[in-house]
Amino acid sequence: MKKTTITNWFLVDLINLKEKSLPQLLGQILWGDVLSDDTGRFKPGDYVCSNLIVARTDRNFITKSGSHYECVGKEKHVEVNIFDLHIIRQGVSPKQLIDLKQPLKLDLGRPDPAIDTDTLFKEIKEDSKLGKFKFDD
Template sequence: MNNIQTILRDWYIVKILDEKQSLIGQVLWAFVVEDNTGRFNIGDYLCTSLIVKINNNLIITASGSEYIVEGIGKEFEADIAELEQLRRGHSPFQVSRLRKVH
């Protein structure tokens, strides 16, 4: 394992689906507990690039970033438009609430 520098909590594996409900890929959405890279502040949210590997509590993304996740994560399904909402800071919970409004 490389020098892991970003630890996350309250995390979701977000399955990105196309209009036919086929899986395009997965991203990680979570809150930062600790970050020694200088990219994030404690308490910030993040939405990663596509996940390429999940190994227990280590998640590696297509951009080469490695994250340690704490606790039990959840799964969430989103379409491409909802992925943009997640990247702008909406939580999966908020995205699911917005679905009910529309």
């Protein structure tokens, strides 16, 4: 049996977040970095994003298309919205996708000391007097 061996791998739950109800699991896929490939489809270092998984035995998987995968290393399990599948198929790892989709965490409680707020507010008021935009006192 020919197989593709991957590392840095993710078991990805494809879910539908468009529905207002609870997320629905639509299926699972693998995403990882190729260590070796007996099938000749991939080179070591390539990434692979599999078809839907139909069978699993420990760290060995079979997909709907009949491909066999052996996974090396620790399993990372993530959920990805089905509407974002095209992004990870282009090579963005599920972790990168999740990081990109996280809201920016800004500390808005403290002003930046490099910004002179008095001067900034004076400039805003001057611009509003010139009709560039409205500013309520």
